[in-house]
Amino acid sequence: MKEPVGWIEDILGALGLHGNVLGVVTVVVGLAFIFGALFFIARNMRELVAERVERSFNRLLGRSSGLIAMTLGLIVTMTVQSSSITTSILIPLAASGILTLENAYPVSLGANVGTTITALLAALATDSSEALTIALVHTLFNVTGIVMFYPLPFLRNVPLRLSRGLADLAVTNRGAVVGYVGGLFIVLPLVGILIVK
Numbered sequence: 001m002k003e004p005v006g007w008i009e010d011i012l013g014a015l016g017l018h019g020n021v022l023g024v025v026t027v028v029v030g031l032a033f034i035f036g037a038l039f040f041i042a043r044n045m046r047e048l049v050a051e052r053v054e055r056s057f058n059r060l061l062g063r064s065s066g067l068i069a070m071t072l073g074l075i076v077t078m079t080v081q082s083s084s085i086t087t088s089i090l091i092p093l094a095a096s097g098i099l100t101l102e103n104a105y106p107v108s109l110g111a112n113v114g115t116t117i118t119a120l121l122a123a124l125a126t127d128s129s130e131a132l133t134i135a136l137v138h139t140l141f142n143v144t145g146i147v148m149f150y151p152l153p154f155l156r157n158v159p160l161r162l163s164r165g166l167a168d169l170a171v172t173n174r175g176a177v178v179g180y181v182g183g184l185f186i187v188l189p190l191v192g193i194l195i196v197k
Contacts (some may be wrong), residue, residue: 038092066106066150073110083115101160109150112142 077086090107093099116139123135149155170177 038088038095066103066109069103069106070110070113070146073107073112074114075110076107077111077114078117081115081118083111086111086114101163105156105160106150109146113139113146116142 073086076089077083080086087108090099090104094101094104116135119135119138120132123131126132149158166177166180169180
């Protein structure tokens with residue numbers, strides 16, 4: 001039986017793309033579809049959602065120092081077992097102006113704690129105390145970060161200021177952002193691996 005995406009390989013293979021080149025082209029095309037979909041979602045949400053809904057959404061999430069927003073992020077992530085899905089919901093809401101950055105931030109923090117539930121459930125399914133220890137460390141790391149930084153407004157605003165600065169830089173100089181992401185998520189870990197070896 002042919003794989004579900006075998007037709008993509010056939011089309012790209014007919015263009016002379018094979019091996020690693022085929023993989024790279026497939027990833028690039030996939031990313032292009034993702035970014036295109038996010039663009040259209042954000043644009044359509046802005047047109048379809050009324051201003052009254054926008055105000056009530058921000059008012060709901062702005063209550064109780066972010067606890068409701070964190071709880072919402074936690075529950076949604078626990079339900080779908082993926083913080084990526086929660087974050088993917090937030091991106092078009094924030095991009096279309098429906099949700100402010102200050103209100104999206106605690107939802108994202110709640111999602112980071114919610115995503116640890118998957119590891120805890122997997123650890124509980126084993127008889128290994130080591131697995132449970134690692135899962136609890138993962139959970140405590142995320143909870144401790146929130147408890148240390150979120151309650152203090154001057155510390156809470158540091159990630160918001162940094163993200164706004166990076167967004168402004170991305171608008172004016174996309175190459176710098178690509179360099180930042182590549183340096184932070186590729187070069188720096190490779191340097192760390194080489195140092196440890």
